[in-house]
Amino acid sequence: MAASTAKQTLPPRLPPLSPVRLAPECSLRLNFHSPLRRLRPFPFLKASSLRVEGSGNADAVRARSMGVQAVLDGFPYRDAPKEDAPSLPKPLSSGESSNSATDGSRLRVAYQGVSGAYSESAAEKAYPNCEAVPCEQFDTAFQAVERWIVDRAVLPIENSLGGSIHRNYDLLLRHRLHIVGEVKLAIRHCLLANHNVKLENLKRVLSHPQALAQCEHTLTKFGLVREAADDTAGAAQHVAYSKLKDTGAVASESAAKIYNMNILAKDIQDDCDNVTRFLMLAREPIIPDRDRPYKTSIVFSLEEGPGSLFKALAVFALRQINLTKIESRPLRRHRIQGSDDNDNSSPKYFDYLFYVDFEASMAEEKAQNALSHLDEFATFLKVLGSYPVDTSMI
Numbered sequence: 001m002a003a004s005t006a007k008q009t010l011p012p013r014l015p016p017l018s019p020v021r022l023a024p025e026c027s028l029r030l031n032f033h034s035p036l037r038r039l040r041p042f043p044f045l046k047a048s049s050l051r052v053e054g055s056g057n058a059d060a061v062r063a064r065s066m067g068v069q070a071v072l073d074g075f076p077y078r079d080a081p082k083e084d085a086p087s088l089p090k091p092l093s094s095g096e097s098s099n100s101a102t103d104g105s106r107l108r109v110a111y112q113g114v115s116g117a118y119s120e121s122a123a124e125k126a127y128p129n130c131e132a133v134p135c136e137q138f139d140t141a142f143q144a145v146e147r148w149i150v151d152r153a154v155l156p157i158e159n160s161l162g163g164s165i166h167r168n169y170d171l172l173l174r175h176r177l178h179i180v181g182e183v184k185l186a187i188r189h190c191l192l193a194n195h196n197v198k199l200e201n202l203k204r205v206l207s208h209p210q211a212l213a214q215c216e217h218t219l220t221k222f223g224l225v226r227e228a229a230d231d232t233a234g235a236a237q238h239v240a241y242s243k244l245k246d247t248g249a250v251a252s253e254s255a256a257k258i259y260n261m262n263i264l265a266k267d268i269q270d271d272c273d274n275v276t277r278f279l280m281l282a283r284e285p286i287i288p289d290r291d292r293p294y295k296t297s298i299v300f301s302l303e304e305g306p307g308s309l310f311k312a313l314a315v316f317a318l319r320q321i322n323l324t325k326i327e328s329r330p331l332r333r334h335r336i337q338g339s340d341d342n343d344n345s346s347p348k349y350f351d352y353l354f355y356v357d358f359e360a361s362m363a364e365e366k367a368q369n370a371l372s373h374l375d376e377f378a379t380f381l382k383v384l385g386s387y388p389v390d391t392s393m394i
Helices: 058-062 065-073 082-087 118-126 138-146 166-174 209-214 216-222 232-242 253-258 308-317 365-375
Strands: 108-112 131-135 152-159 178-186 190-193 204-207 225-228 247-251 262-266 275-282 294-301 323-330 352-358 380-388
Touching: 108 118, 108 138, 118 131, 118 152, 118 178, 118 232, 118 275, 131 138, 138 152, 138 166, 138 275, 152 166, 166 323, 166 352, 190 232, 190 253, 204 209, 204 232, 209 216, 209 225, 209 247, 232 247, 232 253, 247 253, 253 262, 294 365, 308 323, 308 352, 308 365, 365 380
Parallel strands: 108 131, 108 152, 178 380, 204 225, 204 247
Antiparallel strands: 152 275, 178 275, 190 247, 190 262, 294 352, 294 380, 323 352
């Protein structure tokens, strides 16, 4: 008996943004041993000043993700002329941080990965009805916002099981974007395979290393060999397009729908309390208020010495300001202190940057006083953003 079956179709393969090379003049150089008040602000780039090869207008800036790389490669940074100063972006109010673009169009929001990634879901949660734009690398998303290709970026900063995403901490300092919000997303992993493939047919599974680690016990029970991929949705895309019969993917339920895959098992993570926190980034800061719970993120460095970090953290404790996170990262391009000494017994240490989140708005006097106090002895201090707390999962 001949049975006619409908042909399964997959969405067209749209390449994500590729990594870009910045022109030398794009490099952001900070004097890490100067206090914040001495840093010169970087000029914003106007969308009208973008030069795109083969285009005489700025419409190419709105090109879809498959054409964004050409836009990125087609122009260097240019300082906005003084006569255009009135049209430069103004700080957003806290209420405007999640609204549509000023011209009434949909916000274009960059995320890392391909369609179906958890970052895409976070972008859509942060900015409902936005146009989510995939980027191949984290730094590509940063550059897309800086160069006016997109309006915002939503990128992961920490996971409740896997810890911090150190790459994005480094990029926060390297680029000129501001944190304007946060969004928390519950991560629910699924085991995906092509249709007509059963669990017993699988020999290996692909996914991002963190996703594989978060499902280690379940995958071991299934007897599957784990292989790393760039991201969860990318793994699902590869299995689907390659029509693999012995390979599955750990990805989201959304990825299963997009790539027309079968879900063999849901919620396969070893710990159900699996949450990723994402940062919402923009070219302009928001104006903090006191109408809701706020969080402020800063980065600073200190002179080496006994109790220096204790002294820095005390400026918050003295004012009853709660710290929600502290992260240290090596200060790059700085030699190991003491390494030039002839005495081999002399102490050698690294210079570090400290990233701190605390529960207070920069509109509050106690937060302003705390940072003023810290600035008296910190060798470097920068406010990354003061923004509303995501209370959706509390």
